[in-house]
Amino acid sequence: MTDTALAHSRHSAYLRWGKRALDVSIASCALLFAAPICAVVAVLIRWHFGSPVLYRAPRAGRGGVPFVLLKFRTMTDERDAEGTLLPDAMRLTRLGRWLRQWSLDELPELLHVLRGDMSLVGPRPLPVKYVPRYTAEQARRLEVPPGITGLAQTGGRNALSWDERFALDARYVDQCSLRQDLALLVRTVSVVLTRTGISHPGHDTMYEFSGTAR
Numbered sequence: 001m002t003d004t005a006l007a008h009s010r011h012s013a014y015l016r017w018g019k020r021a022l023d024v025s026i027a028s029c030a031l032l033f034a035a036p037i038c039a040v041v042a043v044l045i046r047w048h049f050g051s052p053v054l055y056r057a058p059r060a061g062r063g064g065v066p067f068v069l070l071k072f073r074t075m076t077d078e079r080d081a082e083g084t085l086l087p088d089a090m091r092l093t094r095l096g097r098w099l100r101q102w103s104l105d106e107l108p109e110l111l112h113v114l115r116g117d118m119s120l121v122g123p124r125p126l127p128v129k130y131v132p133r134y135t136a137e138q139a140r141r142l143e144v145p146p147g148i149t150g151l152a153q154t155g156g157r158n159a160l161s162w163d164e165r166f167a168l169d170a171r172y173v174d175q176c177s178l179r180q181d182l183a184l185l186v187r188t189v190s191v192v193l194t195r196t197g198i199s200h201p202g203h204d205t206m207y208e209f210s211g212t213a214r
Helices: 003-048 094-101 109-115 128-133 138-143 162-175 178-194
Strands: 054-060 066-072 119-121 147-149
Touching (some): 003 094, 003 109, 003 119, 003 178, 119 178, 138 162, 147 178
Parallel strands (some): 119 147
Antiparallel strands (some): 054 066
């Protein structure tokens, strides 16, 4: 077997069995540790925003299969006179910004990892409506399960452009391995502690992806 074929075999085996084993073992321990933090965050959100505590949104999973993503709420539901939601900048509160700065809003995603909707490491799950807008190269991000963290999240997060993020996602698909996933998990701790790349320059969150010229 050539070196290339051996590397491909290891890549396939890790995606098929190893990645899931890593996800379940780490996510289970992380949930036990995070449970008290989640309880406190839920109380703060309930007091600050009211119900519901969780934000639900359809996201594209592996192969583009949709699932409903759960996150802690960081925005109000304020609308204009016509019933349209106000821009993110007007609905994002001080508490919401703080939760985002420390990535506490993403703790419920550990449940998705246990369920198999997501992985600990992989391209971020994006809105289902983005899928038809992908180029063939960008759509490669759907070949692996979406993740809580990944190359794009540790390489600039929302400070990156969409093209830069998708390029890193495609690279992750090609290089996915146990060694890389463990390295990215360790690097994520540093990114969270330094609170880098939380929003895109000139925006309070990340601007909508409208497609790339083909």
